[in-house]
Amino acid sequence: MSSARPQGHPALATEAVARRLKKRYAAERRFKGACITALSLALLFLVLLFANIAVKGYTAFEQTYIGLDIRFDPQTLDPTGERDPEVLRQANYNTLVRDALTDLFPEATGRSERRELAGLVSNGAAFQLQDMVENNPSLIGLSRRVWLIASDDADMLRKGNISRDVPEEQRRLSDRQIAWMESLEAQGRVEMRFHRLFFVNGDSREPELAGIRGAVLGSFYTMLVTLALSLPLGVAAAIYLEEFAPQNRWTDLIEVNINNLAAVPSIVFGLLGLALFLNVLGLPRSAPLVGGIVLSLMTLPVVIIAARAALRSIPPSISEAAYGLGASRMQVMFHHRLPLALPGILTGTILGMARALGETAPLLMIGMVAFIVDVPKGIFDPATVLPVQVYLWADSPERAFVEKTSAAILVLLAFLILMNLAAVLLRRKTERQW
Amino acid sequence: MSTLLILAILLALSTFAYQTGRRRALSLVGHAKELPALPGYYGSYVLLWVLLPALVVLGAWLVLQPRIIERGVVAQLPAEVRELPENRLGLYLNDVRNLAEGNVVSREADPELERAAENWARLESRGRSARGAFVLLLAVAGFTLAVRAIDRRLRAMHRVEKALEILLALGSLIAVFTTLGIVLSLVFEAWRFFQRVPVTDFLFGLEWSPQTALRADQVGSSGAFGAVPLFVGTAQISGIAMLVAAPIGLLSALYMSEYAAPRVRSTAKPLLEVLAGIPTVVYGFFAALTVAPWIRSVGESVGLDVASESALAAGAVMGVMIIPFVSSLSDDVIRAVPKALREASLGLGATKAETVRNVVFPAALPGIVGGLLLAVSRAIGETMIVVMAAGLAANLTLNPFEAVTTVTVQIVTLLIGDQEFDSAKTLAAFALGLVLFLVTLGLNIVALHVVRKYREQYE
Numbered sequence: 001m002s003s004a005r006p007q008g009h010p011a012l013a014t015e016a017v018a019r020r021l022k023k024r025y026a027a028e029r030r031f032k033g034a035c036i037t038a039l040s041l042a043l044l045f046l047v048l049l050f051a052n053i054a055v056k057g058y059t060a061f062e063q064t065y066i067g068l069d070i071r072f073d074p075q076t077l078d079p080t081g082e083r084d085p086e087v088l089r090q091a092n093y094n095t096l097v098r099d100a101l102t103d104l105f106p107e108a109t110g111r112s113e114r115r116e117l118a119g120l121v122s123n124g125a126a127f128q129l130q131d132m133v134e135n136n137p138s139l140i141g142l143s144r145r146v147w148l149i150a151s152d153d154a155d156m157l158r159k160g161n162i163s164r165d166v167p168e169e170q171r172r173l174s175d176r177q178i179a180w181m182e183s184l185e186a187q188g189r190v191e192m193r194f195h196r197l198f199f200v201n202g203d204s205r206e207p208e209l210a211g212i213r214g215a216v217l218g219s220f221y222t223m224l225v226t227l228a229l230s231l232p233l234g235v236a237a238a239i240y241l242e243e244f245a246p247q248n249r250w251t252d253l254i255e256v257n258i259n260n261l262a263a264v265p266s267i268v269f270g271l272l273g274l275a276l277f278l279n280v281l282g283l284p285r286s287a288p289l290v291g292g293i294v295l296s297l298m299t300l301p302v303v304i305i306a307a308r309a310a311l312r313s314i315p316p317s318i319s320e321a322a323y324g325l326g327a328s329r330m331q332v333m334f335h336h337r338l339p340l341a342l343p344g345i346l347t348g349t350i351l352g353m354a355r356a357l358g359e360t361a362p363l364l365m366i367g368m369v370a371f372i373v374d375v376p377k378g379i380f381d382p383a384t385v386l387p388v389q390v391y392l393w394a395d396s397p398e399r400a401f402v403e404k405t406s407a408a409i410l411v412l413l414a415f416l417i418l419m420n421l422a423a424v425l426l427r428r429k430t431e432r433q434w
Numbered sequence: 435m436s437t438l439l440i441l442a443i444l445l446a447l448s449t450f451a452y453q454t455g456r457r458r459a460l461s462l463v464g465h466a467k468e469l470p471a472l473p474g475y476y477g478s479y480v481l482l483w484v485l486l487p488a489l490v491v492l493g494a495w496l497v498l499q500p501r502i503i504e505r506g507v508v509a510q511l512p513a514e515v516r517e518l519p520e521n522r523l524g525l526y527l528n529d530v531r532n533l534a535e536g537n538v539v540s541r542e543a544d545p546e547l548e549r550a551a552e553n554w555a556r557l558e559s560r561g562r563s564a565r566g567a568f569v570l571l572l573a574v575a576g577f578t579l580a581v582r583a584i585d586r587r588l589r590a591m592h593r594v595e596k597a598l599e600i601l602l603a604l605g606s607l608i609a610v611f612t613t614l615g616i617v618l619s620l621v622f623e624a625w626r627f628f629q630r631v632p633v634t635d636f637l638f639g640l641e642w643s644p645q646t647a648l649r650a651d652q653v654g655s656s657g658a659f660g661a662v663p664l665f666v667g668t669a670q671i672s673g674i675a676m677l678v679a680a681p682i683g684l685l686s687a688l689y690m691s692e693y694a695a696p697r698v699r700s701t702a703k704p705l706l707e708v709l710a711g712i713p714t715v716v717y718g719f720f721a722a723l724t725v726a727p728w729i730r731s732v733g734e735s736v737g738l739d740v741a742s743e744s745a746l747a748a749g750a751v752m753g754v755m756i757i758p759f760v761s762s763l764s765d766d767v768i769r770a771v772p773k774a775l776r777e778a779s780l781g782l783g784a785t786k787a788e789t790v791r792n793v794v795f796p797a798a799l800p801g802i803v804g805g806l807l808l809a810v811s812r813a814i815g816e817t818m819i820v821v822m823a824a825g826l827a828a829n830l831t832l833n834p835f836e837a838v839t840t841v842t843v844q845i846v847t848l849l850i851g852d853q854e855f856d857s858a859k860t861l862a863a864f865a866l867g868l869v870l871f872l873v874t875l876g877l878n879i880v881a882l883h884v885v886r887k888y889r890e891q892y893e
Binding site for chain 2: 024025027028030031032034035036037038039041042043045046049052053056232233234235236237239240241244245253254257258259260261263264265266267268269271272274275276281282297300301304328329330354355357358359360361364365369387388390391394395402405406409412413416420
């Protein structure tokens with residue numbers, strides 16, 4: 001650079017150049033620093049997001065249990081002594097829990113005090129006892145220590161999410177209840193256990209009883225429908241466009257269409273589902289069938305684009321060899337190109353399915369947000385899916401739902417990571433240099 | 435006969451058809467070589483004749499039968515029920531159907547309802563047996579016809595391949611049908627909305643309060659459908675998102691393509707793409723429970739009044755979500771800038787930063803702009819983050835610390851929960867959807883055009 005300049009005093013010129021060079025190098029460092037900062041910021045967000053969810057969610061896999069000495073009182077459970085299953089089912093198991101609690105804390109006498117005392121144990125405790133008695137009627141008349149699910153508030157206290165320093169009227173547990181919990185703990189009657197119910201229960205209004213099984217199965221059925229529709233249709237479309245379509249305006253239109261469809265906001269697909277599938281075709285609301293159809297329309301462009309790329313990457317020499325041996329176009333496609341392109345197609349499909357699995361907005365439109373306790377048994381049953389469950393729980397006011405939501409997110413992310421891992425492995429395993 | 439059973443029988447029949455077709459073709463000649471096509475093609479020929487017509491009819495029947503039954507049941511209902519408004523009649527019919535199928539019914543089962551339910555069940559069972567009989571008959575007819583058609587001159591391969599080609603073409607038409615379906619349903623419902631609310635009121639009105647009254651004399655019964663506050667809110671949140679995503683995404687892309695060692699690049703790029711793979715509902719949860727309270731407390735500590743559902747929180751988190759779109763799109767265009775340009779600049783003594791600023795960036799600019807436009811369209815259409823972290827009430831303001839609402843939030847709130855499908859309130863959601871679709875479509879077309887035009891320059 002300096003050689004292009006008119007030379008004055010040589011020493012002065014080099015000095016000026018050196019000064020300018022210093023400045024330019026500083027600018028260089030600043031720019032590089034800005035670039036590094038940007039990248040680290042983006043990665044920092046990623047770490048923050050994961051850490052935040054993990055820290056909030058991991059406690060949900062444990063649940064507080066309270067050990068109570070339950071007297072399986074024959075008078076309450078089976079007054080006639082006939083062990084009739086119907087009578088056993090109808091008996092009032094809540095009384096057993098309440099009696100056990102009153103035995104422990106005889107000082108709780110007033111109505112409201114007793115209600116507060118019973119509020120430490122979940123409503124689900126009665127079902128626990130019912131199951132025990134139905135499986136083993138010989139328990140009646142005996143006394144046993146049973147570990148019962150604590151209520152969400154007691155659970156939150158134990159996990160440190162309810163602060164003892166807040167004034168009484170601002171927390172969900174009274175001073176009395178906290179004192180009882182502390183005394184239970186001192187007697188070794190409070191324990192943390194693995195929260196199996198979170199994985200085997202459907203949704204519930206009670207956070208300690210709410211589980212993700214219904215949502216997981218709902219997601220499974222929805223994905224089943226999506227896969228069954230988008231894979232064959234996507235592959236068919238890709239084959240046609242790659243191999244058979246004439247080059248004309250009509251096929252151009254189809255191609256432009258597919259590219260634009262990939263960029264349509266997901267919620268618009270939900271509107272389509274509502275207007276067309278629910279209102280015009282009269283398909284059932286909230287069903288995985290409709291959810292799966294809507295999501296498959298969204299996934300279709302992804303599958304088509306991936307399948308076309310995979311088909312195109314198969315070298316022409318293979319088709320030419322097959323043609324040379326007298327194969328027809330269909331034979332070349334279905335006997336040679338498609339099988340060779342299949343790993344690539346599947347990789348694209350898995351990635352598309354992973355995106356569909358995380359999709360929420362279109363499913364809100366077609367009624368998959370309903371509160372559904374029952375675990376769905378097929379594609380026609382009302383159901384919800386994992387991301388919608390996350391949305392529903394995130395909206396619930398109870399503090400205990402925060403950790404449930406985070407835990408559900410962790411499960412969802414685990415599924416997504418598994419699917420992406422499968423796609424990466426599949427790609428690596430079948431990658432071939434032609 | 436249940437649909438599943440019909441399908442099972444069809445499946446069994448089609449295997450049988452394939453075998454029969456094959457054997458029949460072989461029986462015509464002494465050796466398979468004398469046939470004009472491989473024997474398997476004759477099997478497939480018969481199979482297609484068995485399956486295709488039967489499946490088409492079955493599908494059509496399944497769609498049409500409920501409506502025909504419904505019409506039949508309505509015709510037999512007493513006049514006062516028949517004259518109910520459409521949506522209440524729909525509820526009544528729901529109960530009829532539930533009673534007929536032995537489910538829980540939401541009203542007292544009076545004799546009329548029971549009679550209607552009986553009627554329903556009768557029609558339903560009649561339809562079901564007719565369906566099974568007709569479909570299977572069709573399959574058998576197809577089978578006989580096809581087997582008879584097999585002779586030494588039948589060009590089975592040609593026929594089968596033609597049929598396959600048509601099926602493949604139908605598959606590629608689904609994409610077109612989807613677009614058509616989207617456009618038609620949005621336009622149709624939006625048109626119904628614009629019959630009640632003039633287009634100009636919707637596009638230029640400054641007030642949005644879509645509550646329609648339950649009673650005629652209720653306060654604010656008219657409902658206001660001026661969507662400007664929503665458009666402003668959407669633009670504001672997307673703008674904040676782009677302020678976060680554009681610099682971070684662009685600079686990350688520049689770092690990865692210009693500075694980073696291949697090892698750094700090959701780990702950082704997939705990590706960034708993880709950000710794009712996280713479901714948006716997760717971002718929404720993060721925005722609502724972590725970022726928004728944090729921004730609020732920071733704002734309070736410096737004496738600012740920040741709403742708990744501030745546009746800033748939703749916009750910032752949405753920006754994080756969009757970073758990978760910006761970075762991977764700009765990475766592509768930056769790498770497409772020919773090496774010769776860079777080397778020329780470096781050879782003249784420019785530093786890397788100078789090369790990037792004066793050579794690479796201007797050369798890649800059109801592509802980067804295209805990528806940013808795609809990112810904007812993504813931000814406008816994003817739903818879950820704003821549903822969970824932005825406000826519900828329409829608020830015409832530019833202050834990023836206040837709660838604003840967006841087009842997508844309103845679509846969701848208008849359509850979730852109990853709704854009568856004919857009210858202006860639900861139809862408004864479709865009008866908003868139409869605007870959303872048109873705007874994102876326009877942005878995409880422009881962006882793709884810019885990107886493509888740019889790519890051609892260096893190829």
